[in-house]
Amino acid sequence: LLWTAPELLRDPDMRRKGTFKGDIYSFAIILQEVVVRGPPYCTSDLSAEEIIKKVKKPPPLCRPNIAPEMAPLVCIQFKTINKGKKTNIIDSMLRMLEQYSSNLEDLIRERTEELEIEKQKTEKLLSQMLPPSVAEALKTGGTVEPEYFDQVTIYFSDIVGFTTISALSEPIEVVDLLNDLYTLFDAVIGNHDVYKVETIGDAYMVASGLPKRNGNKHAAEIANMSLDILSSVGTFKMRHMPDIPLRIRIGLHTGRHLNIRELLQLYFQH
Template identity: 70%
Template sequence: MAQGSARSLPAPQEPTNVALYQGEWVWLKKCEAGTAPELQPSCLRLLRKMRELQHENVAACLGFLVAPGVRALVLEHCARGSLEDLLQNEALRLDWTFKASLLLDLIRGVRYLHHQHFPHGRLKSRNCVVDDRFVLKVTDHGYAELLDAQRAACPWPAPEELLWTAPELLRGLGAPRRSTLKGDVFSVGIILQEVLTRGPPYSSSGLSAEEIIRKVASPPPLCRPLVSPDHGPSECIQLMEQCWKEAPEDRPSLDQIYTQFKSINQGKKTSVAESVLRMLEKHSQNLEDLVQERTEQLELERQRTERLLSQMLPLSVAEALKIGVTVEPEYFDQVTIYFSDIVGFTTISALSEPIEVVGLLNDLYTLFDAVLGSHDVYKVETIGDAYMVASGLPQRNGSRHAAELANMALDILSVVGDFRMKHAPVVPICIRAGLHSGPCVAGVVGLTMPRYCLFGDTVNTASRMESTGLPYRIHVSGSTAQTLLSLNEGYKIDIRGQTELKGKGVEETYWLVGKAGFPRPLPAPLDIKPGDPWKDLINQEIRAAFAKVRHCSAAPPSSGKAQVGP
């Protein structure tokens, strides 16, 4: 006997039932408190008989562990846990072949014990264990007799532990330890119900375990589980009902159960391994389509990510950052830069809610972004109401940079004339724009939220062209006007005259007023003469328009009644 030879695993938090015995994992079925410290002679005889039991569907008994504070039956360990655990695992699909294989293993194991004149007495799904190969083995056999031989005190089990017990045993004296062949047959019938329905015993009754035990022990009426026909073959359901007959003599023997169950499968040998292989084969047929679908989804996600990244950074810069390459600053000898802003934006912001301001900018610049798609330009950034675009970088386009931005500026000006704010449609929205051509340096700044930024006097001059411009006007510098005229593409440019640019002095500047063949109308520029306080006039117009909007929204609704004259 394995007295003291099983080494328990250390368990600092809670006791474990798993131990090592001769290099193999074993299961310790610990005896209840009050068990005699030494093995009785009758117990030794029982243990020898249990060790002699050898069957593939019966867990091997390796001995009895006697150690300080521990008395336990040493049994073969099955890694996949109990049949009850397997049935409760919703992630595991159990078809009829799988269930039939488990049930056949159960029937063969109990049948072997009965042939050895060894009734189980405590048979339930909790002491039917499953090994790595999904082979079911009956365990805990002889445990009740072992407790009797050791003269251990045995309290009456909890109602939840008696749901598999035959009614005659529930009514008899000393029922918890009585072991009968017909009692095992009743337990097999309850386990059949568990496997077919993948639910606990009597799950359809809606009663507590205590109520079920009382009804089973004291019929009529007869209390048995209800199993619908769609849970399994009708022959299997009939066999299950025969197993839990009220009279023990009416129940079939394990040999009869084995024969009937084999006929249910038409003599076919059931195998969990074969069932798993069939499921794998069926799954593999769809695996290629599944992989293709997932690959397409991944590709769509990758494209969306790259599209978003390319909207934030130039494509060449984004590709370099993705592979970890440092992006060096780059010099461009000729580019054109565009700036625009909303005239009177400060007043509009003061008279609007913050959420309305965000909505205004989003609507307006979404409209601008749609225009950019048809031109060879790069949107640099938006800061508040300022909108900055460049052409000639990051991809050089020869002498086309001024023409691309001039065409874009005319398109933007044409769509602004019809734009209206959602929260105040009567308030006018005017923009002014400025263009300048020259050299600049571009590079990536920062690691967190890196930005592609432009540096140089060209950027400053383009900003000055915008800030010194007028509503509904495209203000261009001399270098930009000269480049546009040299292209001979029909650009209409009016001279503005001498204009003072902050930090630059006085320079000759121009208005871009159109292009030959341009198909859309442009909003008429405001009639502003030198020295006019046009900014104050526009702010006054904005305030008056907002006051009108508020007055209309605050006016009481009309009664809708027509007045009739005298």
């Protein structure tokens, strides 16, 4: 009964049911035991029966006494920190929820930005690999229908003696050679109405008249582009073999009823 609130001591029926306020009182008595490391009311000289009698029927008010010097340092610090603040468990829970929500929003924002960056990389790579109309259809989950072109001109070139050059070069030197050469080619074809189909080893394939039709201009576009590429190769220098001139072979072909799907199949096969 030493842990029982005064109003519950006075009303046996209420004591059997219990109350929230009575629980708080009992919890306070337990905290007193923790602080002083002793039984309830251990600082009093009264017996348990006398304490219960005084608690049940005040005045005078009978409560456990705790000397300030006996309180743990952590209690004193907690009181100092919260001086002038009205805090309770609900406020603490709300602060925790707000902090958790803020952290979650930051995490979602960070993941969304990362996802958007990866999406842009994928779309950029897709647009470089495939015609814009095909890339857009694939992004939206659509199907790529076969499309026929009456007249298309194809450009195909490779490096003369590439096998010998590769045998006399380090792997990284071959990579640098192809990267430098194809960067040069890419800059040239940007000035013409052509579409880069693929690079296969030292081979470079370009088409005009697809995926965007240009009437009868496809042959002229490829021919002019070929002359520009040939001219640019004349001044091209290999980094590791600057004194050896680079030569390329160029082939052109104009055909009827070329299916864009066949070009895509050719691409994916390589």
